Amino acid sequence: MRRRLRVPAIVLAVAALILFALLPPRTQQTGPPPASTVRGAFHIHSNRSDGSGSVEAIAAAAARAGLQFIILTDHGDGTRVPDAPAYRSGVLTIDGVELNTTGGHFAASGLPASPYPIAGTPDDVIEDVHRLGGFGVAAHPGSPRPSLSWQDWVAPIDGLEWLNADSEWRDEPRLPITRALFTYLVRAPQSMAMLLDRPVSVLQRWDDLAKTRKIVGLAGADAHARLGSRQGGDPDTSSFHVRLPGYESSFRTFSNHVALDDRLSGDAAADAAGVLAAIRAGRVYSVIDALATPGSLTFTATSGSETARIGDSLAITSDVLLHAVASAPSGTTLVLLRDGQRLHEVTDGPLETNGGKEPGVYRIEAYTSNAHGGPAIPWIVSNPIYAGFTPPPPPPPIPAPRSRIPARTGEAAAEKGPRDTSTVEAAPISEPRARTFAGDPAVHWTFALSPGTPVRQFAAVAIPVSPGLDSFDRVRFRVIGSAPMRAWVQLRAPVGNTERWGKTFYLDTESRIVDVAFASFAAIGVTSSPRAPLDRVSHLLFVVDTMNTLPGKGGSMTISEVGFVK
Numbered sequence: 001m002r003r004r005l006r007v008p009a010i011v012l013a014v015a016a017l018i019l020f021a022l023l024p025p026r027t028q029q030t031g032p033p034p035a036s037t038v039r040g041a042f043h044i045h046s047n048r049s050d051g052s053g054s055v056e057a058i059a060a061a062a063a064r065a066g067l068q069f070i071i072l073t074d075h076g077d078g079t080r081v082p083d084a085p086a087y088r089s090g091v092l093t094i095d096g097v098e099l100n101t102t103g104g105h106f107a108a109s110g111l112p113a114s115p116y117p118i119a120g121t122p123d124d125v126i127e128d129v130h131r132l133g134g135f136g137v138a139a140h141p142g143s144p145r146p147s148l149s150w151q152d153w154v155a156p157i158d159g160l161e162w163l164n165a166d167s168e169w170r171d172e173p174r175l176p177i178t179r180a181l182f183t184y185l186v187r188a189p190q191s192m193a194m195l196l197d198r199p200v201s202v203l204q205r206w207d208d209l210a211k212t213r214k215i216v217g218l219a220g221a222d223a224h225a226r227l228g229s230r231q232g233g234d235p236d237t238s239s240f241h242v243r244l245p246g247y248e249s250s251f252r253t254f255s256n257h258v259a260l261d262d263r264l265s266g267d268a269a270a271d272a273a274g275v276l277a278a279i280r281a282g283r284v285y286s287v288i289d290a291l292a293t294p295g296s297l298t299f300t301a302t303s304g305s306e307t308a309r310i311g312d313s314l315a316i317t318s319d320v321l322l323h324a325v326a327s328a329p330s331g332t333t334l335v336l337l338r339d340g341q342r343l344h345e346v347t348d349g350p351l352e353t354n355g356g357k358e359p360g361v362y363r364i365e366a367y368t369s370n371a372h373g374g375p376a377i378p379w380i381v382s383n384p385i386y387a388g389f390t391p392p393p394p395p396p397p398i399p400a401p402r403s404r405i406p407a408r409t410g411e412a413a414a415e416k417g418p419r420d421t422s423t424v425e426a427a428p429i430s431e432p433r434a435r436t437f438a439g440d441p442a443v444h445w446t447f448a449l450s451p452g453t454p455v456r457q458f459a460a461v462a463i464p465v466s467p468g469l470d471s472f473d474r475v476r477f478r479v480i481g482s483a484p485m486r487a488w489v490q491l492r493a494p495v496g497n498t499e500r501w502g503k504t505f506y507l508d509t510e511s512r513i514v515d516v517a518f519a520s521f522a523a524i525g526v527t528s529s530p531r532a533p534l535d536r537v538s539h540l541l542f543v544v545d546t547m548n549t550l551p552g553k554g555g556s557m558t559i560s561e562v563g564f565v566k
């Protein structure tokens with residue numbers, strides 16, 4: 001060998017040696033799940049938002065990875081008409097949306113286009129998703145980036161991502177990331193799985209919530225196939241990026257197994273409805289395919305003559321007998337957890353144990369011997385079986401007012417941005433929908449936001465407030481609108497640079513009573529106190545702005561029976 005070739009050859013040989021020394025273990029193979037269990041990926045971004053691939057290319061990648069369904073969740077406000085379910089490259093493609101809330105991202109599916117932008121607090125966003133018939137999960141709840149982690153654990157989320165690939169990679173130190181990028185060239189999914197740890201605090205949250213109500217856990221791919229800079233977060237103007245990690249590698253890293261009643265029929269609409277219904281019912285377990293694939297798990301709990309599957313509730317009539325069996329590589333340990341605590345475990349065999357008669361939330365974590373991470377990532381995580389579960393009581397009805405003063409609606413005045421429209425008139429007495437409360441004047445309000453980009457367009461009705469508001473704790477009114485919409489009710493005080501606190505409410509073409517506690521009013525922008533200083537409030541406002549109304553849109557509403565109550 002010529003001397004000038006010798007050095008590069010040695011360097012190459014050493015690099016190859018290092019690469020093979022660092023390579024993650026190969027994926028182990030197992031027997032397949034039953035034909036009625038379908039494997040798929042949840043939480044995917046296409047080039048419609050900040051992903052790099054088309055829906056067609058993503059479906060093709062999922063087909064190569066052996067998946068049967070994908071659920072897309074491009075960022076949006078819910079106003080885009082979702083694609084109808086379709087088979088693409090043989091993969092059932094279901095369209096959803098990742099919504100922004102003030103408490104984190106909410107990945108929703110199973111809903112049609114919203115008539116107005118869905119945004120605001122988690123409570124308001126979830127109310128809209130549920131009204132539209134959808135289902136949503138807290139996305140990347142444990143993200144190390146505070147702006148991305150989920151903040152509101154009281155809000156009625158339907159589920160959470162017990163695992164989110166994006167969160168997992170963000171919290172790794174630089175050295176394992178560099179190693180994974182290096183070995184990615186040879187074993188991509190296995191390299192990505194090397195970066196997964198057991199998400200201890202998110203699993204703890206899930207276990208705590210599951211003691212009070214059913215809550216579905218999913219593994220979120222958060223697949224973008226894009227690493228790199230983005231200008232102002234706008235995918236259309238993005239500059240340099242690399243298509244890493246690729247969709248196919250993401251889909252080969254982990255998947256969600258959904259147990260259907262039957263096999264997929266080939267009718268995309270019916271199959272999508274079946275997959276979403278099974279996910280809502282919690283008939284799901286997640287598998288880290290990079291460790292072993294495809295894997296399968298059967299987990300049941302029996303009490304008396306009743307047997308519950310993953311996701312079910314079980315009435316306790318006698319001792320709860322738990323049974324779990326996995327199609328798994330040898331050396332795999334099944335761990336049974338009750339209320340988040342390890343109750344029983346067994347290696348290389350079916351798990352059978354008696355859980356007694358106490359209520360408990362049971363789920364399975366399975367560990368292969370080739371798991372990595374600190375603490376080790378479970379190979380399989382099941383959804384719970386809820387034994388002796390009593391559903392929480394419905395929220396108490398809004399109490400009837402004990403005392404009331406009418407708002408000064410006769411003095412209502414319009415306010416608006418420079419190019420917006422806002423017109424307030426006394427509702428005609430002949431208006432049959434504007435029923436009056438003790439003769440209070442009703443307000444008929446017509447508004448329109450100017451078109452174009454959102455630049456703080458707003459329209460408002462301002463009603464003066466007399467001193468003494470601090471003797472009351474709620475505002476209550478009747479409202480009917482020209483279309484479904486979400487508007488603000490706000491309190492304004494002449495403190496600082498005029499501060500406001502508010503809460504949004506839903507209205508549509510059916511007359512309804514809205515009753516909002518002042519305690520639920522949140523600060524708008526920077527205020528000198530988190531709660532409205534009721535003794536200093538000067539105005540009650542009804543406001544439409546770009547948070548829940550698109551620029552260029554308008555409408556009208558009739559507000560009556562406006563009063564402060566306690």
Ligand SMILES: [Zn+2]
Binds near residue numbers: 140
């Ligand atoms: Zn997100």
Ligand SMILES: [Zn+2]
Binds near residue numbers: 043045139222
């Ligand atoms: Zn996302």
